[in-house]
Structure formats: structure tokens, C-alpha cells
Amino acid sequence: MAAQLQQKSTGVIDIIPEEIDDFEMQVQRFRSGDFDETEFLAFRLKQGVYGQRQPDAQMMRIKVPFGGLTADQMDALGRVASEYAPLDKGHVTTRENFQFHHIKLPDTPAVMRILGEVGLSTREACGNTVRNVTGCALAGVCSDEVFDVTPYAAAYARYFVRHPYTQALPRKIKTAFSGCEQDCAITAIHDMGFIPKVENGKRGFVVKTGGGTSIMPKIAPTLFDFVPVEEYLKVTEAVLRIFHRTDELRKNKMKARIKFYIARIGIDEFRKQVDEELKQEWAQKSFDPAPLLFIEDESLSAPSLGGDWQGSASSDDFRQWASSNVVDQKQTGYKVAHVKIPQGDVSSEQFHQLASFSRKYAGGRARITHQQNLAFRWVPEAALYSLWQDLQRAGFGDAGVHEITDVVSCPGTDSCKLGITSSMGLGRALIDKIESMNVTDPLTKQMHVKMSGCPNGCGQHHIADIGFHGAAAKAPGGQVPAYELFLGGSYDEADARIGLRVKTKVPAKRVPQALEKVVDFYEGHRNEGELFKDFAARLGPGEFEPLLQEFKEVGELNRDTIQEYIDWDKTVKYKLERGEGECAV
Numbered sequence: 001m002a003a004q005l006q007q008k009s010t011g012v013i014d015i016i017p018e019e020i021d022d023f024e025m026q027v028q029r030f031r032s033g034d035f036d037e038t039e040f041l042a043f044r045l046k047q048g049v050y051g052q053r054q055p056d057a058q059m060m061r062i063k064v065p066f067g068g069l070t071a072d073q074m075d076a077l078g079r080v081a082s083e084y085a086p087l088d089k090g091h092v093t094t095r096e097n098f099q100f101h102h103i104k105l106p107d108t109p110a111v112m113r114i115l116g117e118v119g120l121s122t123r124e125a126c127g128n129t130v131r132n133v134t135g136c137a138l139a140g141v142c143s144d145e146v147f148d149v150t151p152y153a154a155a156y157a158r159y160f161v162r163h164p165y166t167q168a169l170p171r172k173i174k175t176a177f178s179g180c181e182q183d184c185a186i187t188a189i190h191d192m193g194f195i196p197k198v199e200n201g202k203r204g205f206v207v208k209t210g211g212g213t214s215i216m217p218k219i220a221p222t223l224f225d226f227v228p229v230e231e232y233l234k235v236t237e238a239v240l241r242i243f244h245r246t247d248e249l250r251k252n253k254m255k256a257r258i259k260f261y262i263a264r265i266g267i268d269e270f271r272k273q274v275d276e277e278l279k280q281e282w283a284q285k286s287f288d289p290a291p292l293l294f295i296e297d298e299s300l301s302a303p304s305l306g307g308d309w310q311g312s313a314s315s316d317d318f319r320q321w322a323s324s325n326v327v328d329q330k331q332t333g334y335k336v337a338h339v340k341i342p343q344g345d346v347s348s349e350q351f352h353q354l355a356s357f358s359r360k361y362a363g364g365r366a367r368i369t370h371q372q373n374l375a376f377r378w379v380p381e382a383a384l385y386s387l388w389q390d391l392q393r394a395g396f397g398d399a400g401v402h403e404i405t406d407v408v409s410c411p412g413t414d415s416c417k418l419g420i421t422s423s424m425g426l427g428r429a430l431i432d433k434i435e436s437m438n439v440t441d442p443l444t445k446q447m448h449v450k451m452s453g454c455p456n457g458c459g460q461h462h463i464a465d466i467g468f469h470g471a472a473a474k475a476p477g478g479q480v481p482a483y484e485l486f487l488g489g490s491y492d493e494a495d496a497r498i499g500l501r502v503k504t505k506v507p508a509k510r511v512p513q514a515l516e517k518v519v520d521f522y523e524g525h526r527n528e529g530e531l532f533k534d535f536a537a538r539l540g541p542g543e544f545e546p547l548l549q550e551f552k553e554v555g556e557l558n559r560d561t562i563q564e565y566i567d568w569d570k571t572v573k574y575k576l577e578r579g580e581g582e583c584a585v
Contacts, residue, residue, distance in 0.1 A: 011073070011119020012065040012154045012294055013161050019123070020116065023047050024109035031106070041582060046129060046167065048122025049108050051582055053417045057102045060111055061125035065157040066135030066150055066177065067096040067367040071355040074366070076118040078351030080111050090351065092344035092372045094408060094460050095174065096134045097125060101415045123161055126582070128169045130160040130240075134190075136179040137338075137367040137375040140298065143330035145179040146196040147203055152229060153177040153194075154294030159233050165240050170249040171256040173240065174212070176370075181494055186370065187211070188219045188496030189463060191258050192236055197226055204228040209239055210262035210270075213457030217498045218259045221267040223274065234287035238277040242270075301363035302378035305333045311385040318388050321399040326384060329377065337361075337376045337387055338401040343409055343427050344372030353394040361387045370460075372408055373401055404439055404447045407431050408460060412453025412470060413567070417579035421470030421481045421508055423453035425568025433512035441523055447532050448491075449515070451483070454578075462498050463489040465532045466515060472576040473505045477557025481508035481567040481574045487518070487544060488536025497533060500541040502548065509564050510551040521547055 026043060029035040035043075041051070050059040062077070080100055081090050084107050091099045103111065112122060125132060133153050140148040156175065160166050166173070175192040176185040187193025193208035204226050211220025227235050239258070243249075249256040262270050277283070325338045339354075346354070354374065358366045361383050362376040369375060379387060391397040400406055407430050410416070412423030430449060439445050450464035461467030467489055473482035483506050486499030506514045521544075526535045536544075554564045565573050 011121065012068070012157050013063065013119075013121040013123060014158075015116035015119065015121055017116070019047075020109055020112045023112070027105055027109065042127065044108075045127035045582060046124055047108075047112070048125035049103075049105070050126045051417065052101060052415045053413070053419065053577075053579055054102065054415065056104070057415075058105055058108060059415060060100045060103050060108060060122060061093075062098040062100075062115060062120050062122055063125045063132040063157075064096050064098065064120070064368055065133050066139065066153040067137055067369060068150070069358075069366045069368065070118065071358040071364040071366075073118045073120055074351050074355035074358065076114050076120065077346075078348045078355070080114055081346070081351060082348035084111050085348075089345050089347045091411065092341055092346065092368050092374070094370050094372060094410075094458060095132055096368050096370055097132050098368075099411070101411070121161075124166070128171050130163070130166045130169075130173045130175065133157040133175045133177065134185055134370055135177045136184040137369045138184065138327070138336060138377075139177070139179040141329040141331060141334070141336060141377050142179050143328065144182065146198055149177045149179050149194070149196050151293040151295055152205075152232070152289060155289040155292035156233065156236070158292045158294075159289070160236070160240075165237065165244050169240070169244055170246060171253065171258075173243070173258070183491075183494040183496065186463070186491045186496065188491070189213055189217075189460075190220060192239065193220055194232065199226045202228055205232050207232065207235060210259045210267065212257055212259045213460065213462045213498075214257075214455060215254060216260065216263070217457070217462045218263060219496050219498065220259075221262070223267065223271055230286075230288045233289055234278065234283055235274065237287075238274045238283065241277055241282075242273050298363060298365060298378060299331065301365075302331075302334065303361060303363060303380050303383065305380050305382070307380060307383065309380065309383040309386050311389060315385075317397075317399070318385055321388055321397065322384060324399045324403060325401045331378075333381055334377070335379045335381050335384060337379050337384060338369075339374040339376065339391060339396050340398045340401045340406060341373050341396060342398075342431065343407065343424060350394055350396070353390075354396075357387065357390055357394075360390075371402060371406065373406070400445075402448075403445050404449060405431060405434050406448075407434070408448075408450040408464075410452050410458035416453060417582070418456060419453035419470065420472060420576060420578055421453050421483065422567040422569050423451045423459060423468075423470060425570070426451055426468070426483070426508060426511055429512050429568055430515060433516060437516060437519070439519075443526070443529070443531060444519060444523060447519075455484075460491075461489075462486055463491045463496065464499060465489060465536075466518060467499050468511060471505055472574075473507060473554075475507075475554035475557075475565070477554075477561070477565055479574055479576055480554050480565050482506060483508060483511050485514075485544070485548070487541060488533045490533045495533075497537075500536060502541045502544050504545050504548045504552055506548055506551045507554055507564055508567055514548055514551045517547060518544065
């Protein structure tokens with residue numbers, strides 16, 4: 001087995017074959033009853049294997065540091081989808097991971113080996129660890145960036161994976177690296193966030209800490225206005241060491257994120273603790289990231305600008321796609337083409353198609369985004385029409401990336417133990433509703449709609465213009481699936497806001513009509529040029545509650561109302577069935 005997979009450095013995170021061999025052995029021990037279930041759970045989580053609500057099924061999470069993929073990696077993901085995922089698909093998450101569902105536990109080592117051959121790792125994708133490090137999809141090609149943060153995000157991932165202080169933290173640590181002051185990676189909702197800055201000719205970062213969604217959502221305060229690149233790993237380790245020894249956080253896993261600690265003592269006191277920690281002996285060595293930097297000159301493999309690209313850019317559909325999905329690179333003649341992936345689902349065939357497009361148009365690379373989409377960089381302008389035609393044939397040619405039709409949702413009750421509602425089913429229904437609305441108003445088009453199947457926020461509903469999280473509501477005939485609303489959230493152009501909670505539960509089957517009514521209300525009552533987030537903030541959540549009252553009540557259970565008692569994409573009467581999640585183990 002180890003001979004089949006030599007240690008790889010083709011990706012960001014080193015693949016150690018002996019780890020996979022050991023995991024396979026521990027799986028066998030567990031299945032034979034020789035490994036305590038609780039201890040095995042914590043062990044497998046660190047290997048990126050997460051239990052589902054379905055018995056004997058696992059979700060595998062694959063880390064994609066800074067969202068960077070190669071064509072070979074996409075082909076490997078397609079192979080995993082076809083050979084080991086019963087639904088023949090993978091799922092792009094809002095944290096730039098891939099997830100595969102319904103994997104059998106005995107098959108997980110084989111999946112790890114397929115991924116390892118192309119430099120992809122599941123190591124510490126779950127559990128109380130430093131999770132995947134996310135980044136801006138335009139890093140390295142954005143004209144507004146201070147410098148390319150990609151090598152530093154990769155160095156961070158390399159430094160903290162398998163680090164002794166990151167194997168049993170009180171809870172997980174989520175990290176993001178933005179490429180410029182616009183904060184495209186949303187550092188504001190992360191435990192650790194880095195925004196590049198140059199001070200006196202020296203590279204460094206604005207460092208943020210203590211952000212997060214879920215229970216008690218918080219916008220991350222600034223820990224330091226400037227930390228040189230030679231010290232950002234050291235500062236982060238100081239934060240993690242303090243977090244690691246906050247034993248009071250371990251008493252209540254639901255409130256064990258670092259944001260709770262910082263909110264309690266204040267950022268100024270926390271900064272003092274970090275300063276004190278940095279005086280300790282461990283911090284006196286060099287933390288220069290140079291040996292860990294992931295350096296690639298992508299221009300060397302970029303397609304030639306002089307290529308013979310076929311096709312005429314005469315289609316109105318193409319022009320609409322190019323207007324919404326394509327942006328300029330700072331490298332003259334090249335474009336970034338964003339690919340809209342509805343709800344983040346990619347079939348095995350589509351993985352291989354995307355790999356082929358990557359080789360043909362983008363130098364064999366791509367980046368996934370925190371909006372569950374994908375970006376091809378280094379696309380010659382003359383190749384855009386040909387690329388769009390290929391994307392159309394693959395089912396990915398829709399316009400409207402980062403617009404109101406680009407709906408984000410987590411897997412919800414399709415697979416998650418913590419799921420309360422079918423957020424994926426609602427997502428599909430909302431996409432249909434929004435498309436039927438034929439939105440042309442430019443201010444409405446730029447709104448964002450997101451949903452999560454529970455309050456935890458994997459769908460980032462807290463920062464959407466209109467966000468929903470799953471809930472159960474009471475009705476005369478029993479429970480009905482429902483959603484709570486958050487209005488006026490934001491994450492664009494460095495304006496991070498947590499949405500305002502509306503104190504009204506809307507039954508799941510009525511959410512599409514409720515969304516349309518909220519949009520109509522906005523368009524009919526806003527001030528000139530007023531964005532939805534400012535409209536919601538000006539009115540306050542109370543003004544929306546009367547608007548939603550007509551959707552609130554569900555009648556007695558009978559033939560006419562039965563659909564109200566059944567969740568989206570389900571066939572049986574709804575009943576709240578929420579298991580014990582593994583995020584806090």
C-alpha cells in the first residue's frame with residue numbers, strides 16, 4: 001500500500017502514505033470492535049471523514065488551500081465521484097473544500113490514495129483543527145492587489161497542518177486570506193483573517209481574529225494593523241496557544257469558538273495576551289515563511305494570446321455571460337472567467353469536462369470560490385466565446401455569477417446530522433422563483449440570497465442580503481419545516497455586516513413567495529440608488545414582520561394543506577430529526 005503512493009509534494013499539503021496506511025488499519029480495528037467509538041470518531045475527523053445522518057455513510061471533505069486546483073486534481077475528483085460516491089457527484093463548499101457524500105467507511109483509504117496521487121489531502125479538514133485556508137480567486141491576477149497572497153496562504157496551511165497545537169483545540173479555526181482591501185475572501189467572518197498591506201516598503205498583513213457566524217455571529221475585530229510577513233505565522237501561533245489553553249471554553253463546546261473568548265475579554269485585552277505570549281521562549285526563533293512558500297509562475301503555462309480560437313462572439317447570451325462572469329486580469333490580454341456552478345454540485349462527468357477546459361483555456365489550473373463557483377484564470381480574451389460554448393454544453397454556461405440568481409445553500413438534511421430542513425431543495429425552488437421573476441433592476445440583480453439548513457451558517461446566510469436558516473414550526477397538524485430570515489447582511493467591498501433577524505418563521509413551501517414579496521417591497525419603497533442592505537438597516541427588521549404575516553399560518557392537516565407539511569424534495573410528512581453533530585467533538 002505504501003509502495004503504491006510515494007510521498008507527494010505536487011500539492012500544497014504533503015501527502016504521507018504511512019498516515020493513510022495507519023488510517024486504514026484503524027478503520028479495520030474500529031470495524032472489528034477494537035477501537036472505542038468516541039476515540040475513533042475524533043481520530044477519523046482529523047482525517048477529513050465525517051459521519052452523516054444516514055447510518056454507515058460518511059462525508060469526505062477534501063481541502064483545497066486558497067481554492068487552487070489543477071486539471072489532474074479535477075480528474076481525480078471526477079474519479080472519486082464515479083467510483084465511490086453513490087450520487088455520482090461532489091459538492092463545492094463555501095470554504096473552498098470539496099465534499100463527497102455517502103462514502104462507505106472501508107472505501108475512505110482508497111479515496112485518500114486517489115487524491116494523494118495528485119496532491120490533494122483530507123488531513124484536518126474536519127475536527128478541532130485549523131481547517132482549510134481560503135483565499136480570493138483573483139489573488140495573483142487582480143489589478144488592485146497589494147501583492148499576491150497565494151504563497152503566504154499556502155505557507156500558513158503547511159505550517160499548521162500536523163502542528164502539535166492544532167490537533168486538539170477547543171474548537172475549529174477557520175482562516176481566510178484576502179488579496180486586497182476589498183476583502184474578497186471575507187476575513188471578517190473568520191477566526192483568523194489576513195489582508196495584505198505594505199508599510200515602509202515592507203510586506204505584511206492586517207490581522208483580524210474572532211469573527212464567525214453560527215451562534216452569536218461576530219465581525220472579526222483587528223488584532224494588529226500591520227504584521228510583517230516574517231511574523232504572521234508567529235502571531236497566529238501565539239493566538240492558537242492562548243486559545244488552546246482556554247480550558248473554560250472546553251466546558252461548553254457550543255460556545256468554544258475563539259470569538260466567544262474575545263467577545264468576553266475584549267480585543268484590547270486579547271491583544272495584550274498575544275503580546276505577552278510573543279515574549280515567550282518559543283517565539284524567539286525565526287518564523288520566516290520563505291521555506292514554506294508555494295511558488296508557481298502561472299504565466300509559464302498560460303495559453304498563448306496568439307492562439308487560433310474559433311467562433312464568433314455574436315450571441316446575446318454570450319454577451320450577457322461575458323458581462324457578468326468575466327473580469328480583467330492585470331496581465332494584459334488575459335481574463336478571468338467565473339463559472340456558475342448551481343448550488344456547488346459537480347457530477348463526475350462535469351469534473352472531467354472542467355479539467356479538459358482548464359487544460360485548453362487556463363493553463364491547466366482553476367480556483368474554486370467561497371460562493372461555490374469556479375474561476376478559470378489566464379483565459380485569452382479571444383478564447384472566451386469558445387470557452388463559453390464548451391461551458392454551455394457541460395451545463396455551466398449560465399450568466400449571473402455573484403448576482404441574485406447565484407443562490408448559495410449547504411447540504412442540509414440531504415446528509416448533515418445537524419440539518420433541520422432541506423436547504424438544497426429550497427435552493428432549487430428559489431432559483432426557479434428568481435428566474436421566473438425576470439429581474440432586470442440593477443440594484444436587485446446585485447443582491448445575494450443564501451440559506452443554511454440549520455442556524456450554524458454553512459451557507460453563510462448571516463451575510464446575505466436575504467438569508468434563511470432552517471427551523472421547525474408548530475402547526476395544527478404537527479411540525480412543519482420553516483425558515484427564519486436575516487435581512488441586510490453584506491460582504492461586498494469590505495462592508496461586512498451581519499443580517500438583521502426578522503422574528504417570523506416562514507413555512508418552507510412559502511419561502512419563494514415571501515422572497516418575492518420582500519424584493520417587491522424593496523423595489524417599491526427604497527430611496528434613489530439605495531442598496532438593499534441600507535434599505536433593511538434604515539427600516540429595521542420590525543418593518544418586515546407585518547409583510548410576512550400572510551405566510552406564517554398553516555391550516556389543519558388535510559388534502560389541501562399536506563404539501564405544507566412536507567419539505568422541499570421530500571415525500572413524507574416532516575418531522576424534526578436532528579442528530580448529534582460531530583463539529584464539536
